Amino acid sequence: MTDVLIAGSGPTGLALACELALRGIAVRILERRSGPHRESRGKGLDASSLEAFARLGVAERLCAIGNPGVILRKYFDGAHINDTPAGSNGLLIGQWQVEEVLRERLAGLGVPIEYGAGVVGITQDAGGVTARLADGRSVRAGYAAGCDGGHSSIRELLGIPFEGRTEEKVSMVLGDVTAPGLSRDHWHQWFTSDGGGILLCPIPGTDIFQLQAPPEADERGEPLPPSLESFQRLFDRHARMPGIRLADPTWLSSWQINVRMAARMREGRVFLAGDAAHVHPIAGGLGMNTGIQDAAALARTLAAAVTGPAPEGVLDVYEAERLPVAAEVLADTSRRMERVMAAVREPGRGTEAGMS
Incomplete structure (x- = not known):
């Protein structure tokens, strides 16, 4: 039986799969899409993500692709005002590029991505989790992780509220x-x-x-x-x-603009990570990075549970660690968004107002 089943092959799911596979844990990763995308989406890695990727052996590859010294060129009413550094120690890189490198690493660890494998049902018992797929198949695992984005099927199937607010109009x-x-x-x-x-x-x-x-x-x-x-x-x-x-x-x-987080990040043997657990304003570029940190924390919890003997309450550690972080990220990015919206009305200022 698979140790851990992962739904979603974005940066969070891929990072979690790599973390677990490197620990020798049997992992299976399902993706409802028919194949990889090539969309830039989230486009920055911060220092904490680069540290996590160094442990996975992919940081050098990502740094060779990305740009560590992006310069913001600011204009106001058509006139060039100034050039300023982005103001972070991170890396500018498209999300699809990050995912491509992680897929290559995962393939090297012997784990393929199973495309066209959307989860439409999930049940669990004392011995594990059973996921029912859209094509009628069932997959059994010891534990499962929903890393399937803001519209997470896993979160919805578990009945976990996604609390917060969504602005009605497109921003x-x-x-x-x-x-x-x-x-x-x-x-x-x-x-x-x-x-x-x-x-x-x-x-x-x-x-x-x-x-x-x-x-x-x-x-x-x-x-x-x-x-x-x-x-x-x-x-x-x-x-x-x-x-x-x-x-x-x-x-x-x-x-x-969405400011939402899951009421809980664990339901029995099933966990939520990344956008499936929290979504927030884009100011500061924290979305992909927070999901990568979720993956590292969840990998520690699942590794302890799978390899045992683990202390009582080991499954509670992940939520205890990451739920407060998610709440602070929502509050922090909302403040950053307010700063950016005010800054762009001043000539020569831009998105760097949300970087710290």
């Missing part, structure tokens, strides 16, 4: 695009005196920029969905660089 549109002719030496941040703006961040080792901007509104004031045409109009309005034409969109997304 931001995002996408991966190319911008031929635009310097890739900087993370470009254009803001305007009317409170608008657009950001283009170069994903290292690619010709892609991650775009972030408040959405356009229609005649009723409702946000328009993300599209290349809308991105170009936003760029023309805020960047005021008529020679630059955005192209080749490979990811289009909308984002709402």
Whole structure:
């Protein structure tokens, strides 16, 4: 029987699988998607994540791909104001690049990703956990971890409340695009005196920029969905660089402010980690990093439980450690978001206001 079943092959699930496999624990990782994605999504690793990845033997590979010294180029009403460091000791790197390196490491440890394997049912007893898959199969394991994102099926199947708030309106549109002719030496941040703006961040080792901007509104004031045409109009309005034409969109997304956390991170033999357990504002880039730290903590708890003999209450250690951290991250990122929203109204300031 598998020791640990993991649902979700994002950074949290992959990091947990690697941590456990390196300890000799039999792990199986299920992914409801049909294959890997190539979306930039979360795009930064902090020092704590790099330390965790050093233990997994992948830090050097990630550092060779990413950019440790990103410079923010700030503009206001179309004029270049200044260039400033991002203000962290981390690494700029696309989320898909992180996942690719972790998948390679996991493959080297003999653990494949099982795609098209969404979990639709979960039961547990004194001896383990049984997960029912969408294709009718059942998978048995000693323990299970839901690392399957903010819309976690595992959390919903367990009936764990996801407490907090979600803003009704879309706050931001995002996408991966190319911008031929635009310097890739900087993370470009254009803001305007009317409170608008657009950001283009170069994903290292690619010709892609991650775009972030408040959405356009229609005649009723409702946000328009993300599209290349809308991105170009936003760029023309805020960047005021008529020679630059955005192209080749490979990811289009909308984002709402969510400040939510699971009421608990454990239900018997099943645990939650990463976005499945907590979601919060993006200021500070803590989402992917908090999930990676969850994975390291959960690996310690599961390793103690599987390899035993473990002291009474070992399964309680993970939640006791990480639930207070999740609560503080929600509060911290909300404060950071407020600082960023105030800072961008001042010429020469940008997202660095949320980095500390």
